Amino acid sequence: LTNCTDSFEDTNTNPYGISLESLTQKNNHIGTKFAPMFANIIRVEPAWNYQLQQNLNADIFSGYMTAPTPFAGNINNQTYSLVNGWNTFVWIDAYDSSAGNGIMPHAKDIHDIVEASGDENGEKFVHLANIIKVMAMHRVSDVFGPIRYSKFNDFATSGEYDSQETAYKTFFAELDAAISGLEAETESTQFVAFDQSSFQGDIAKWRMFANSLRLRLAIRVSKVDPALAKSEGEKALASAAGLLDTENMQVDMGGFVHPIETISNVWGDICMSAEMESVLKGFNDGRIEKYFSAPEDPSLGDYKGIRMGIEIDAKTQYGSHSKIGEVVQGTSKVWMTSAEIHFLKAEAALRNWAGAGDAKTNYENGVRASFQQHGVSGVDTYLTDATSTPADFTDALNTDNDYSYTSDVTIAYNEGGSPEEQLEQIITQKWIAMFPDGQEAWSEFRRTGYPRVFPVVINNSGGTIDTDIQVRRINFVDSEKNTNGSNVDIAISYLKGPDNGGTRLWWDTGNGNF
Template identity: 50%
Template sequence: MKNINKILACLVVLGLISTSCSDLEQFNGNDRNISQEQLEVDFQHVGSKYKPIFESIYQYTPAWSYQLQQNLNADVYSGYLTNPRPFVAGANNTTYSLVSGWNNFIWSVPYSNVMNNVDAISALTEGEFPTLHAVALILKVEAMHRVSDVFGPIVYTNFGDLSNAGVYDSQQEAYNAFFADLDTAVASLMADIDSPRFTAFDLSYAGDYTQWVKVANSLRLRLAIRISKADPSKAKTEGEKALSQSLGLLASNDDNFNVNSSLDHPLSVIDNSWGDIRMNASMESILTGYSDGRAESYFDAPTSVAGTVKGVRGGLPLLPGYADELAQKADYIGFSAINDGVHTSTVQLMTSAEIYFLKAEAAIRGWSGAGDAQTNYEMGIETSFEQHGVGGAAAYIADNTSVPADYVDPVNAANSIAALSNVTIAWNGADDNETKLEKIITQKWIAMFPEGQEAWSEFRRTGYPKIFPVVSNQSGGVVDTDIQIRRIPFVDSELSTNPEGVAGAVTKLGGADNAGTRLWWDTGGPNF
């Protein structure tokens, strides 16, 4: 996106188009006229529908679609990245002056390219080819929990039901449905675990259903931890189910849940070609304060200022003294870009390192089967270092003195800010659970980079890591600067086409339809 006006022009065009990228006309044919023999030979009438699902959990291409779907919201709100250019003269998502046209993509991409295709796969496979249906369900949960974690209530159980079209589930109802879909998926895969039927269509595991069961178990544990404050009993039940399933969880970097595509990673375009994203100051504070060896594998050295890495404060307005957006961008574009090793064509959705940190938290919550909290915590760090080819994990794990560093803006001193946390790295069994949790989430946050959606969700759930507030809050008082943004309001496309559904969703939200309202699992209360 070289110019924000290009995005807005595309939005106008897209608003006139009623069909989705998946082209619903392909579902109107009678696929069941294919003979059983032909069906068993290649399954192409089903298999062709998986690729757009894989590539739209977040969308590869065009890159500006991903930029709107995730980069200019969750990637920034997580404290990972920020834009050096103050789009729309500084009144944009990053300063909490939300651009509704941008945010439509958070909703439209997964509904058009994931839910429509999963619905079609389900119609062709449920009951007849249960393992193919099972993988579609896992991908559906992976995609749609992210949507719920942005908006809260979503259309999930009623999707495709003409009698209840547009009726939203509450977030609690959606999460219960996620767990039920994972139950169905795991049972179906376990019943035919060695089937090669999915091999030709699998962009992650070459058709290995054992790996897909591990993904389902790991996803269940992620979602169970997510609701641990809102529904502790359900969380414990689902978490222990994940921890006890016979095939286990993601446990090594060979297990990592990645999407392998021939398409360029959208971050490579947004970062390298457009210069529209750079390291966030919160990431600099934590990585440099800890002398974290992953810093240089995540980010390039700055070209315009001194230092190993250099970040930009989030939520910069158009600052005084600059003639326009591009003049301000020129002063910050030389700060740290993302290292090329991060934005290869492989998209990271879930890593084994994340799972070890989930197990560490499950352990301090007393869940059966979680193992030892310290062992899991340290394994999470080791696995992340190994993933990025970085040495020195043992010394890092033993460091009981390093803390996040103060941030200094060499361009504008007014943006400088003191570190918000003094938490160290080394595990200390004598710490209270809150301190242990801050260590776990801070290290998980580092390890999950660049997956900003999950990082933002965990920040909202726990308050960790302690990331810097925006420089300029232009929400008109809707969002508390210190509490930071909690969600995205329901989008214009839904407000115009499904007003009754949105009205029902707002009643299930538990607050006003704005960016300051907490989601169901974001209780705002104590973590323990």
């Protein structure tokens, strides 16, 4: 009877599948790994995935946006009852390779395929994958702290976590290797077919992006490890790879619309925050027209935001407040703005790093770059405004939610101010410029305390998150606890406290900024 089963191999082969051999044509066995990596940093499809990956955590914790919807009976991330079922998507989009997810598994695939082939020509793909991986994973680390990173490519140790410190040091090492490794590859066109970014396969620009990322991360660790920060930061400022100070890093969304557009203007599930209203209206900032739309209810005035963590019975109560505006239209998503580079340099100057230039100039260049990016005029007047300060917030429906902005930060650069005062200006303007990327904004708020994100009114954290100190991180996800429990236990020991939303990350020292 064994003869009759000869055809079994064919029968049991999915006729619509692709074998690895067939994928090697046109280097697709490597190239196709990049598509999900581009897709999963700020994941656009399906929109609800982004809603859980970033919108209902970092985008609201950063003081950018607030949901008018009382999800789960208003007991959710907004009122500090961290919803594990939501926040798990931050992790899934990075680690799970099913259904179009995944960063780490695909980066690892590229590494493995190139290593197995022994073809040195493939090394550039490993470097490019590592740059994207660092871009993705520092964000994930900034949510949880410890992550599975440096030991991920080895089967035996794949489940083990790095402390956030180790992860960051690995990021620096990988960026450094990529910047030098790609130096000789700038003429290569092999990446053109797979590059979904605005760089269109230009390796020189990828080096520039890697170097810019190095500067971002150097600033991030400036409080916890000033020496490391200074050395990495100065390396970035001096590198021949250059910095991304004239163009934005954008990634094509493959025909999909920006998820915030869908979440805000189609579903009505995210609105302007109270902080954005206070700062933009207080500053008479022209970018408000681009970032937000006028409320559907004209009685609310020209723009109206919602404070996070308030009592909401029904979506209709605050549903007609300002939605997100044309900033989320178009065909691509922004990974890094050129404005940010200027603000990073401004802070570097403030910290006296070599090659950073002058803080004021960098600061003003950052604001200019942001106005230019959004096609807003009047930047010169804006930069000289030394009197406007963030407005106090009044809730349209409930005076219990009113809040006075706790500082009188101004726009015009205050060179005579203390470093602390100057830093508040830099970070406040950086916060405006990086909109709508709440992940980076939330990290910088936690590091510096700027801008002055309002505390919640209702705190359902059960005492784990202090209302005044605010949410500092998100606890490890259930899927990891369930399948990788012993390693999660070790990861928890890397934290400075219990595995909850009140524990500060490694770079979040809680000490003064200087």
